[in-house]
Amino acid sequence: MIQTLVIVFAGLLGLAFGSFLNACASRWPEDEKVAAPGSHCRSCGRSLSWWENIPVLSWLALRGRCRTCKASIGWRYPLVELAVAALWAYCAWQTFAAAPELASGTLDYLAWFALATGVAKIIFLWLLVGLAVLDAENFWLPDRLTIPGIFLGLVLATTRSSLTAFMQFGGDISFLKHMVVPEVIQFWFLGAVIPGGALLVIRWLYQMLRGQEGLGLGDVKLLAMLGGWLGVKGAGICFAIGVAISLVVALILYMVPAARATTTKWSLMKLPFGTFLCAGGIICGLWGNSLLSVYERLFGM
Secondary structure, three states: OHHHHHHHHHHHHHHHHHHHHHHHHHHHHHOOOOOOOOOEOOOOOOEOOHHHHOOOHHHHHOOOEOOOOOOEOOOHHHHHHHHHHHHHHHHHHHHHHHOHHHHHOOOOHHHHHHHHHHHHHHHHHHHHHHHHHHHHHHOOOOHHHHHHHHHHHHHHHHHHHHHHHHHHOOOOHHHHHHOOHHHHHHHHHHHHHHHHHHHHHHHHHHHHHHOOOOOOHHHHHHHHHHHHHHHHHHHHHHHHHHHHHHHHHHHHHHHOHHHHOOHHHHHOOOOOHHHHHHHHHHHHHHHHHHHHHHHHHHHOO
16 A cells, blocks of 8 residues: 555656656756746746646646647647656656565665665656757757766765665664775766766767767766766666667658658758667666666676
């Protein structure tokens, strides 16, 4: 019963935070503040009523249009809200699956570890959904998300390590001697620097050879963020997934008559690689251990 309630609550909370993410995605590119002015139609400027701000339901009730000027309200709004809700509910389910004793209210060190991991995961996924939307719509990966995201990975990993050590040693002060903070810092530092540095070199080489920018610095910072959370191997898997998705999208676009009409135009077509990296991060964030096992079996490292 407790498990079901927590999963439902996580989903509802995800709807609310998905709605906030929509506001950020709409206002930040226009250099507007998120807090003010209040919610309004982006077309006619009319302030929205409370019932027009209910995630998903308002969009359905309005049939995707402003009730005053009839301007279209994009599919992005309900999709982002549902995506965050589904991801958070699934994270809650994963947390209970990793520590079934949480359902009975027992909080041993394994439960604390699972809880800290679950909290870190929902923050991580929320950031990735926001970055994916902003890059897909604006080819923009803002520093206000990537830079805090890089360092937040260190903070939450250290917190998780501290909680684990604290519970293992019964709250005795001796737990301080058993914390693995140096290892956590090393994991975070190498995970952020190596993938980010490698992508920075690729970016420089492409620019030198082609005389134009192929990757933005935002992509470099995003991969550094992914590495800080998931480690070097995890960032490598995210990069591989991102490249695979981008190739599939590029081939599909090439098959579209309008894009295929001129090869030059198709070859210069911009793709939101950051969005594809975020997709890889979400997949790796949810099923990272399974993917790492496959990686180690294939490459033996």
